[in-house]
Amino acid sequence: MRRERGVRIAGPASEEFTEAVRWYETRRPGLGAELYDAVNATIEGIERQPEIGATAYEDPKSRRVLVARFPYHVVYRLEDDEIVILAIAHMKRRPGFWKHRS
Numbered sequence: 001m002r003r004e005r006g007v008r009i010a011g012p013a014s015e016e017f018t019e020a021v022r023w024y025e026t027r028r029p030g031l032g033a034e035l036y037d038a039v040n041a042t043i044e045g046i047e048r049q050p051e052i053g054a055t056a057y058e059d060p061k062s063r064r065v066l067v068a069r070f071p072y073h074v075v076y077r078l079e080d081d082e083i084v085i086l087a088i089a090h091m092k093r094r095p096g097f098w099k100h101r102s
Helices: 011-027 031-048
Strands: 006-009 053-056 060-064 072-078 082-090
Touching: 006 011, 006 031, 011 031, 011 082, 031 060, 031 072, 031 082
Parallel strands: 006 082
Antiparallel strands: 053 060, 060 072, 072 082
């Protein structure tokens, strides 16, 4: 039996997401909205299948899933009662910067 867990986006991850959407929107109108949709689709996939992501570094509770079409991954932690989105991380900038987040 599959247990439903809610998803919570941590404050820093929400800020990163907003910043990335704005940046892409300045590059080409509509591109920020495409990133927004792609990240939301990724989060919905995580909510449906929490174990879908690859283990992120040494912590077995932290996972990551690539975002389609964009150089980002969603980093999240599986808690008993929720899925916490720790970072919307660019794949080439500051690898592992989110490790201290809980």
